[in-house]
Amino acid sequence: MKFKLGEFVRFIDENREGYITRIIDDQIVAVTGDDDFEIPVAVSNLARVHGHMANAIANDFGDGEEEKQVAAAEFKTKGISLAFVQDVNKGSLLHFFVVNETSFELLITLNTELKDTYKGEFSGKIGPSSITKVYTASLTELDLWPKFLIDILGFTSSNIKPIKPISLIHKFKAKDFSDTKKTVPFIRQTGWIMQLDEPELKIDAEKLKASFFSQPQNETKKVEKPAREIDLHIEKLRDNYQSLSKPEILDIQLKEFHSKLAAAIVHKFVDMVFIHGVGNGILKDHIHKALSKHPQVRTFKDAYKEKFGYGATEVIFKT
Known part of the structure; x- marks a missing residue:
């Protein structure tokens, strides 16, 4: 039986189920369950769960409408x-x-x-x-x-x-x-x-004309100085978080992380602490991956274990 990424499957020999998140080869795939642990398993030990919608997005949107003759003035070439x-x-x-x-x-x-x-x-x-x-x-x-x-x-x-x-x-x-x-x-x-394609260039003639006569302004956007400890728990960032989905919560948390990280660099911080909690580790993983590639970060580590356990990361910036 051939499986695809994203399919929901159940183990035959044990009470476990999850999504296929990686195709290792023709005989083995990786399955991630509710605990977010990825387990390699033989395809012979898996059964497809029929009728289970892996996501709210349909797997196949079709090929769209058949091509119709469109007048040149209405024909869209970008997008x-x-x-x-x-x-x-x-x-x-x-x-x-x-x-x-x-x-x-x-x-x-x-x-x-x-x-x-x-x-x-x-x-x-x-x-x-x-x-x-x-x-x-x-x-x-x-x-x-x-x-x-x-x-x-x-x-x-x-x-x-x-x-x-x-x-x-x-x-x-x-x-x-x-x-x-x-x-x-x-x-x-x-x-x-x-x-993937170049967007259509739209020129506003009046704005272009005005730009030739406008005086250059030396304005700098003021960046607010952040706290040295940033709590990324969703209840600290939003009041109405109960109605948010998990992906929306993660998106808000990462946006706050990147914003405060950039502000700390602008204000030449030596170090900074992000409190992300333990949870399922997804937020921490995203943060650590971003920090590992950031050119202004010298190193990072678990912060104050006696205070936060493993629920916070300390960032040390380059000076």
């Missing part, structure tokens, strides 16, 4: 992007979507490369003004992700100049998911969006 949406039930799962806001039909291939080993992951077409899922990965395993190779061609039978082929080769890092989430077109979800 191809990648969207990354966290699973609403399992925030550590990240679904990859190709979003097509153009009037072209798109032909897509997705391959991965890891240690000189290549694998075809997706090939297909997506109609105008539509979206399709092409991949699923575990966000907690970001460092183990392969390199992604995406190629996109545009097609139309209308009298429209073809778009340039899009070819993306990218190794994702934590900083790719540090920006604020946006609403993903065509689905009722928020996520990180990566534009």
Whole structure:
């Protein structure tokens, strides 16, 4: 039986279930349960749970509408992007979507490369003004992700100049998911969006004219000095947090972390403490990955174990 990333499965020989978060080879996959521990298991010991929705996003949005003849004045030539949406039930799962806001039909291939080993992951077409899922990965395993190779061609039978082929080769890092989430077109979800084509350049003639005559202003944005101990528990950041989903809570916490980290650097802090709690370790993992790659961070460690246990991280900045 062949399984896919993101599928919900149950163990045959024990009372355990979870999501497939990594395909190790044809015989072994990795399953992550409610405890967020990833366990390698033979596919022969797994059963697919039929009728279980792994997420609120449909696995297949179809190929969109068949191409229709569109007048040149209405034909949209820009708006191809990648969207990354966290699973609403399992925030550590990240679904990859190709979003097509153009009037072209798109032909897509997705391959991965890891240690000189290549694998075809997706090939297909997506109609105008539509979206399709092409991949699923575990966000907690970001460092183990392969390199992604995406190629996109545009097609139309209308009298429209073809778009340039899009070819993306990218190794994702934590900083790719540090920006604020946006609403993903065509689905009722928020996520990180990566534009693949160049957006249309819109020039405001009046603003352009005014810029030639305006005097340069030497304004600097004032950054408020943060406290040296930042509590990232959601109840400290939001009053109405009870209605928030786990992915939304994580997004708010990481936004606060990056904001206060940047402010500490501006004010030349020597050190700083982030209180993230123990919990399931996802927030701590995100923080540690971001700190390990930050050029202004000298080191970081568990802070004051006698006070916080393992629920806080002390950051030491470069001077």
